[in-house]
């Protein structure tokens with residue numbers, strides 16, 4: 001059970017049928033170094049997608065651009081096959097001049113759109129491989145303040161190309177009040193700059209439980225997350241994934257401690273199909289239309 005992800009619990013029967021044939025899901029993580037991207041990916045998928053962190057030897061050039069690193073795993077749960085890919089972007093925001101940090105990421109997302117477009121234009125279109133990025137988790141520093149210019153610039157460049165899911169990183173370093181305040185400030189900034197983040201659709205024709213679950217997810221955006229590779233002992237003696245402090249234990253999987261569970265639910269269970277649909281029907285379609293127009297087609 002160590003590699004259980006949970007995607008095969010997709011709520012909708014119709015979706016489940018198509019899911020049996022197998023599908024791809026690609027998530028990207030972006031944010032400054034040290035904000036816990038690699039740790040969160042491990043915490044989310046538990047599949048040990050990531051190699052242990054490589055510390056560069058002294059004097060080794062860490063590179064002068066943002067790297068794009070992609071790792072995949074084939075996972076099967078309840079007879080549903082998923083090819084999960086995680087795209088990491090080390091180097092973002094790490095340079096003296098970060099004005100163009102967003103560019104390699106936009107290029108990568110567009111290259112994936114182009115690869116899909118190229119397949120659609122082929123005569124045999126039966127087996128399209130979907131390597132498009134379906135979700136981009138953007139890590140915001142837990143300062144308690146509003147967004148930084150680099151955050152705003154990145155989101156403004158990316159919001160028409162990818163489903164943006166902002167998270168407040170390392171939420172265990174903030175007090176509860178600071179988390180509430182940070183969320184309010186981040187949402188106000190996002191609205192002020194006209195940034196469109198991924199909005200889970202409001203359900204109407206679903207059962208009461210689904211509607212409530214959906215509303216709870218929406219209410220947590222931007223998710224305040226905590227990641228951990230460690231098992232620690234909680235006050236009542238249970239072994240939990242979390243981070244231990246002199247004053248207590250922060251449990252990753254405890255909804256009273258952080259929003260990790262809600263983020264995970266949205267990504268791999270309740271909204272995986274919507275993220276894929278929105279990518280295909282809106283983001284990719286707009287890209288494709290613009291591209292064909294520019295080519296004079």
Ligand code: GDP
Nearest residue numbers: 033034035036037038039170171172225226227
């Ligand atoms: P990345 O550079 O964004 O990939 O960050 P890493 O995942 O490598 O984490 C950087 C450091 O922060 C490591 O020492 C982690 O143990 C620690 N870390 C990761 N997630 C959290 C978190 O949620 N809270 C706290 N306090 N530390 C974290």
Ligand code: MG
Nearest residue numbers: 037038039090
């Ligand atoms: Mg990392």
